[in-house]
Amino acid sequence: MKIRRTSTPAALAVTALVGSLLLSGCGGVSSAAGKDGDKLEVVASFYPMEFLTRQIGGEHVKVTDLTAPGVEPHDLELTAKQVAAVQRADAVVYLKGLQPTVDKAVAQSRVKHAVDATAASPLVDHHLDEGGDDENEAHDGEHGHEHEGPAGDPHIWLDPTRYAAVARSVGAEFAEIDPANAADYRRNTDDLVARLTSLDQEFKDGLADTGTRTFVTSHAAFGYLADHYGLEQVAINGVDPEAEPTPSRMAAIQRAAKENGATTVFFEALVSPKLAETVATDLGLKTAVLDPLEGIKEPDRNDYFSVMRQNLTNLRAALGAR
Ligand SMILES: [Zn+2]
Numbered sequence: 001m002k003i004r005r006t007s008t009p010a011a012l013a014v015t016a017l018v019g020s021l022l023l024s025g026c027g028g029v030s031s032a033a034g035k036d037g038d039k040l041e042v043v044a045s046f047y048p049m050e051f052l053t054r055q056i057g058g059e060h061v062k063v064t065d066l067t068a069p070g071v072e073p074h075d076l077e078l079t080a081k082q083v084a085a086v087q088r089a090d091a092v093v094y095l096k097g098l099q100p101t102v103d104k105a106v107a108q109s110r111v112k113h114a115v116d117a118t119a120a121s122p123l124v125d126h127h128l129d130e131g132g133d134d135e136n137e138a139h140d141g142e143h144g145h146e147h148e149g150p151a152g153d154p155h156i157w158l159d160p161t162r163y164a165a166v167a168r169s170v171g172a173e174f175a176e177i178d179p180a181n182a183a184d185y186r187r188n189t190d191d192l193v194a195r196l197t198s199l200d201q202e203f204k205d206g207l208a209d210t211g212t213r214t215f216v217t218s219h220a221a222f223g224y225l226a227d228h229y230g231l232e233q234v235a236i237n238g239v240d241p242e243a244e245p246t247p248s249r250m251a252a253i254q255r256a257a258k259e260n261g262a263t264t265v266f267f268e269a270l271v272s273p274k275l276a277e278t279v280a281t282d283l284g285l286k287t288a289v290l291d292p293l294e295g296i297k298e299p300d301r302n303d304y305f306s307v308m309r310q311n312l313t314n315l316r317a318a319l320g321a322r
Contacts, residue, residue: 044066047073070297078101083109095118117157124153124223126223161197161200162224199305200228207319210320213231216257217235231319253279263318263320265288266288
């Protein structure tokens with residue numbers, strides 16, 4: 001008995017036809033995806049604004065960050081090229097009151113869509129308890145130095161619920177500027193807000209039961225975080241991380257640390273730990289990092305969420321969490 005060939009000429013023809021249909025299908029998909037020119041050009045002032053912009057804008061935005069990774073943002077100077085980028089941008093996402101040079105560049109530009117984070121989450125004043133000498137001089141309203149602009153502590157992104165409010169306003173603005181992709185911006189915003197909500201819950205659970213509620217930090221960046229989770233921030237210096245504490249301030253810190261059983265002086269990732277180490281040695285305390293996320297080290301490995309979770313771990317250790 002002879003074995004018949006299974007591939008008749010007719011079967012081969014069908015196979016070839018199916019193959020060519022599949023090929024043309026693939027070709028159609030790749031050519032439709034190749035429209036890169038019309039991305040929204042967004043300038044972000046520093047890391048937390050950049051992170052929001054990328055998460056919400058996704059593939060539809062091209063982001064320029066004015067503050068390079070690993071740079072401390074408070075005293076940022078802008079280059080002429082950066083000022084020009086602000087002028088040209090489709091949108092600027094910034095936080096009024098943190099970086100005076102950025103505030104000025106935005107005010108002087110004709111950028112139509114300036115999203116100010118503080119509009120979504122108004123600033124609160126977190127006075128240091130022993131204010132220091134500056135405040136006594138300032139009550140005439142005649143303030144010679146840099147801390148002008150809207151009064152208040154700018155570090156709102158360190159409270160995940162406030163950061164979520166900023167995310168919502170950025171998402172709404174992008175949807176308005178670029179209605180064709182509004183559904184994507186809304187979905188990305190919802191995803192980000194959901195992740196922030198669960199981060200908030202982790203902080204609530206993780207800090208619910210601790211030996212002390214007080215922590216000492218070199219830079220007064222954690223006032224909103226402390227307020228939201230019922231903690232007490234004792235800051236060595238003010239909102240400006242470079243300032244040196246006065247002797248009376250040092251005495252007040254020592255008293256507060258002792259009375260409240262603080263164990264640790266926190267310093268931040270972008271500023272030298274020298275001051276924190278000196279204070280810790282004087283008070284017989286440990287040091288550890290609490291990162292205010294004003295910039296990010298190794299952006300390929302870290303992001304807002306991984307750094308905040310590390311902050312939670314370090315806070316739990318310092319506060320004696322159970
Ligand atoms: Zn700061």
